[in-house]
Amino acid sequence: MPKRIVSGIQNIGHRVIESVWRLGVASRFFMLVLFKSGTSVRRFNLVIRELYFTGVLSLIIIVVSGLFVGMVLGLQGYETLQKYGSESAVGTLVALSLVRELGPVVAALLFASRAGSAITAEIGLMKATEQLSAMSMMAVDPVARVVAPRFWSGVISMPLLAAIFSVMGVFGGYLVTVVFIGVDEGSFWSQMQDSVDFRFDIMNGFIKSCYFGVAVTAIAVFEGYDAPPTAEGVSGATTRTVVTSSLAILGLDFILTAFMFRGVS
Amino acid sequence: MTSENLIEISGLNFSYGTRAILKGIDMTMQRGKVIAIMGGSGSGKTTLLRLIGGVIEPTSGYVKFAGQVVHELERDALFKLRRKMGMLFQFGALFTDLSVFDNVAFQMREHTNLPESMIRDLVLMKLHAVGLRGAHHLMPNQLSGGMARRVALARSIALDPMLIMYDEPFTGLDPISLSVIGNLIRRLTDALGMTSIVVTHDVQESLKIVDYVYFIADGVIAAEGTPHEVRKSVAPFVHQFVHGEEDGPVPFHYPAQSYQKDLNLENTRA
Numbered sequence A: 001m002p003k004r005i006v007s008g009i010q011n012i013g014h015r016v017i018e019s020v021w022r023l024g025v026a027s028r029f030f031m032l033v034l035f036k037s038g039t040s041v042r043r044f045n046l047v048i049r050e051l052y053f054t055g056v057l058s059l060i061i062i063v064v065s066g067l068f069v070g071m072v073l074g075l076q077g078y079e080t081l082q083k084y085g086s087e088s089a090v091g092t093l094v095a096l097s098l099v100r101e102l103g104p105v106v107a108a109l110l111f112a113s114r115a116g117s118a119i120t121a122e123i124g125l126m127k128a129t130e131q132l133s134a135m136s137m138m139a140v141d142p143v144a145r146v147v148a149p150r151f152w153s154g155v156i157s158m159p160l161l162a163a164i165f166s167v168m169g170v171f172g173g174y175l176v177t178v179v180f181i182g183v184d185e186g187s188f189w190s191q192m193q194d195s196v197d198f199r200f201d202i203m204n205g206f207i208k209s210c211y212f213g214v215a216v217t218a219i220a221v222f223e224g225y226d227a228p229p230t231a232e233g234v235s236g237a238t239t240r241t242v243v244t245s246s247l248a249i250l251g252l253d254f255i256l257t258a259f260m261f262r263g264v265s
Numbered sequence B: 001m002t003s004e005n006l007i008e009i010s011g012l013n014f015s016y017g018t019r020a021i022l023k024g025i026d027m028t029m030q031r032g033k034v035i036a037i038m039g040g041s042g043s044g045k046t047t048l049l050r051l052i053g054g055v056i057e058p059t060s061g062y063v064k065f066a067g068q069v070v071h072e073l074e075r076d077a078l079f080k081l082r083r084k085m086g087m088l089f090q091f092g093a094l095f096t097d098l099s100v101f102d103n104v105a106f107q108m109r110e111h112t113n114l115p116e117s118m119i120r121d122l123v124l125m126k127l128h129a130v131g132l133r134g135a136h137h138l139m140p141n142q143l144s145g146g147m148a149r150r151v152a153l154a155r156s157i158a159l160d161p162m163l164i165m166y167d168e169p170f171t172g173l174d175p176i177s178l179s180v181i182g183n184l185i186r187r188l189t190d191a192l193g194m195t196s197i198v199v200t201h202d203v204q205e206s207l208k209i210v211d212y213v214y215f216i217a218d219g220v221i222a223a224e225g226t227p228h229e230v231r232k233s234v235a236p237f238v239h240q241f242v243h244g245e246e247d248g249p250v251p252f253h254y255p256a257q258s259y260q261k262d263l264n265l266e267n268t269r270a
Helices: A002-035 A038-042 A044-054 A056-084 A087-128 A131-137 A142-181 A185-195 A198-226 A231-260 B045-052 B075-082 B100-111 B116-129 B145-156 B175-192 B203-209 B227-232 B236-243
Strands: B005-016 B019-030 B034-038 B060-065 B085-088 B163-167 B195-200 B212-217 B220-225
Touching (some): A002 A142, A002 A198, A038 A142, A044 A056, A044 A087, A044 A142, A056 A087, A087 A142, A087 A185, A087 A198, A087 A231, A142 A185, A142 A198, B005 B045, B005 B195, B019 B045, B019 B212, B019 B220, B034 B045, B034 B175, B034 B203, B045 B060, B045 B163, B045 B195, B100 B145, B116 B145, B145 B175, B163 B175, B175 B195, B175 B203, B203 B227, B203 B236, B212 B236, B220 B227, B220 B236
Parallel strands (some): B034 B195
Antiparallel strands (some): B005 B019, B005 B060
């Protein structure tokens, strides 16, 4: 019996050491990507090309999801608020929920599953088919040429996608509550304008989405670059990208919210 | 002597952890020759190419390329040296997001400041040399295996390297593509004055085109010689390898305890 306990503890220890070690490798890789980002700045067209794949091609899912999330918020908000006769505050509810929380978080979750997984799979497959080795043998550094442009394209497109998500959500809320249900348009917009603060709400939401952009793409490029060069390896890495970055987004969101809205009533 | 040899390998050892892959390899490779490195799967042939390219470092010994010890070079100097080397990977390793044209132009765009019009001419010339000028607009997924390998060959000669290393260039090709690739290796080596190292286990095809052969088995050079010497060789390993015999110095059976013991027949017989 004690033997089993000992081996159980050893097992836990192994896993902890392994995950800490992996975190260290990931951090070193992240520093390496930053260090080798010079090429991305000098040849910005490499980043622009990736912006198309990570940003522009993610637009459709972001726009549609934003619209529906805003419409649902409008419906639910109206249902509850009308009981207290304050249905005109539904604009405030929709805007604040979107700009502070749902915009950055849901857009980042969608981004992780749409663009993050694609980045991991692409880099992983390039590794598995020896394209990265071939590049390295041609005296071209794959981290500078392949990884860094993808990283920066994700960092740039994430806040923009989150902003578009929030805008579409507000529009969805407007459609449902003002156009379909008939809430007064003037009070919908003016209450929203009164209560949404640029510094506290919009800027904080923007800062959050920047953090999420860095986290998601850093995880995606690391998992791709680190993937075992087999079909199983790449599929496992793609799954890990989605799971790890979703957890990272939610964890980071809590920490950032705790710091940002501390003492703000 | 030194100026004639592009590559000199001396006392080269390499191990992954405690597993020794190469044990004391000595080789010289003359300029302008096609050299084959043969051996069974897992005998350390590809490892040798990676050591020459400086992708991994030897445990001891050295590889000297054009007078420079490869593993002693700093990163920048190593990258500079690699511009003089080309490598053809087993399945071509073409960049799947770039067209055939852009694949061949890749190194020119990365390493030179040539105007686009000149790059265009050079790329078409390289593609013409492998017979695929007409395919310059295709994407890698539209090519057959043999065509992809020819494009990769055009890409590896893009900057007129001094050395090209071919990692299993004949694997999985039909007989026509096989002899096309074989002849291209020979012709390009002669026309461009390069040196070629072909890692392969396709004995018949490679003996037609190479100048010298090294056999590697268990991490050491088991035999070497010109194709003529190799064909005549009576050394058991070479004979088994060249003629593809099932059993010999390389046994058919993986080491195991006695067959009778495994089937529990020893006690029952009595």
